Amino acid sequence: MSDDTRLADLQRRMADELAAADDPTAALDARLLLAHVSRLTETELALKANEQVSAAIVSAAMTLTDLRKAGKPIAKIIGVKEFWGRAFRVGAAVLDPRPDSETLIDSALAILPDKRDLKLLDLGTGSGCLILTLLAERPNARGLAVDKSRAALRIARLNAHRLGLRARASMRTGDWLAGIAGHKDMRFDMIVSNPPYIARDELSTLAPDVQFFDPRAALDGGADGLSAYRLLIAPAMDCLNEGGYLVLEIGATQAEAVSGLMQSAGFQNISVRQDLADRDRVVLGQKQAQKTG
Numbered sequence: 001m002s003d004d005t006r007l008a009d010l011q012r013r014m015a016d017e018l019a020a021a022d023d024p025t026a027a028l029d030a031r032l033l034l035a036h037v038s039r040l041t042e043t044e045l046a047l048k049a050n051e052q053v054s055a056a057i058v059s060a061a062m063t064l065t066d067l068r069k070a071g072k073p074i075a076k077i078i079g080v081k082e083f084w085g086r087a088f089r090v091g092a093a094v095l096d097p098r099p100d101s102e103t104l105i106d107s108a109l110a111i112l113p114d115k116r117d118l119k120l121l122d123l124g125t126g127s128g129c130l131i132l133t134l135l136a137e138r139p140n141a142r143g144l145a146v147d148k149s150r151a152a153l154r155i156a157r158l159n160a161h162r163l164g165l166r167a168r169a170s171m172r173t174g175d176w177l178a179g180i181a182g183h184k185d186m187r188f189d190m191i192v193s194n195p196p197y198i199a200r201d202e203l204s205t206l207a208p209d210v211q212f213f214d215p216r217a218a219l220d221g222g223a224d225g226l227s228a229y230r231l232l233i234a235p236a237m238d239c240l241n242e243g244g245y246l247v248l249e250i251g252a253t254q255a256e257a258v259s260g261l262m263q264s265a266g267f268q269n270i271s272v273r274q275d276l277a278d279r280d281r282v283v284l285g286q287k288q289a290q291k292t293g
C-alpha cells in the first residue's frame with residue numbers, strides 16, 4: 001500500500017482479503033482487528049476514516065488479517081471477548097465466552113435475589129465469565145470459582161481484577177467438587193457450571209475455530225458428553241444450602257439425560273431453558289428447603 005494509506009483504505013483491504021478467504025463476517029472482523037491494532041474504538045475508527053496510517057500499523061493489521069484468514073477466532077487474536085455487556089480477557093487456556101451461555105446468566109439472575117450474604121460457586125470457570133457476571137449483577141454476593149487449569153484461573157483472576165471484583169471472588173484449582181463436598185462450611189446458595197459437554201467422537205466434527213483454538217479440556221465431555229455431569233451433580237447436592245439451586249449449561253440434545261441425573265440426585269423443581277435459537281441450553285434444579293413446624 002502507498003505511503004498515504006488512509007484508515008478506510010486499510011479497513012477495506014482487510015475486509016476484501018477476509019471475504020476472499022470466505023470469512024462470513026469479513027467487514028466486522030476487519031473493523032475489530034483494525035480498531036485493536038490502531039488502539040481506537042470502533043466509533044473513533046469511523047470518525048478518523050480519512051486519517052493516514054503509519055507503515056507499522058499497516059503491517060500489524062495485515063499480520064492479524066493473515067491470522068484470521070488461517071481460522072484463528074477474533075477473540076483469540078485480540079485477547080478480548082464481550083459477554084453480558086462486559087469485556088473479558090481470553091487466551092489459549094480458556095474457552096471464549098459464548099452468547100449461548102448468556103442463557104445461563106439470564107436463568108440464574110431470574111432466581112437469584114439481591115440479598116446479603118449470597119454465596120455462589122462456579123465449577124469450570126475458564127475466563128470467569130459466569131461467576132464474575134453474576135457477582136457484578138448481584139453486588140451483595142460472594143463467589144468461589146474452581147477450575148482444574150491453573151492457566152485458566154490466571155485469566156479468571158485477571159478478569160476479576162479488571163472488573164473490580166477481586167474482593168468478592170475467590171479462585172481455586174480443583175477437580176470439580178473434590179475438596180469442597182463434605183466440608184460443612186462450604187455451602188452455597190447457587191452452583192453454576194458450563195462443563196465440557198461435547199461427546200468425544202464429535203470433537204473432530206466441530207468448526208475449526210473451536211476445534212483448534214479452544215482448549216480440549218473445555219470441550220471433551222467423555223464418550224457420550226455427559227461425564228462431567230455424572231461427576232458433579234450428586235456431590236453438588238451436598239454443597240447447596242436448603243432451597244439453593246444448581247444451574248447447568250447443556251448441549252442441545254442433553255436436557256433429558258441431565259434432568260434425569262438431577263432427579264436421581266434428589267433435585268426438585270427441575271426445569272429446562274432454551275437459548276435464543278430455541279435450543280435446550282440450561283437445566284436447573286433446586287435443593288428442597290427443610291419443612292418447618
Ligand SMILES: C[S@@+](CC[C@H](N)C(=O)[O-])C[C@H]1O[C@@H](n2cnc3c(N)ncnc32)[C@H](O)[C@@H]1O
Binds near residue numbers: 098127
Ligand atoms: C466449557 S468450559 C467453560 C468455561 C466458562 N465457565 C464459560 O462458560 O465460558 C469448561 C471448563 O471446565 C474446566 N474443567 C474441565 N475439567 C475440569 C475438572 N475436572 N474440574 C474442574 N474444572 C474442569 C476446563 O478447564 C474449562 O475451563
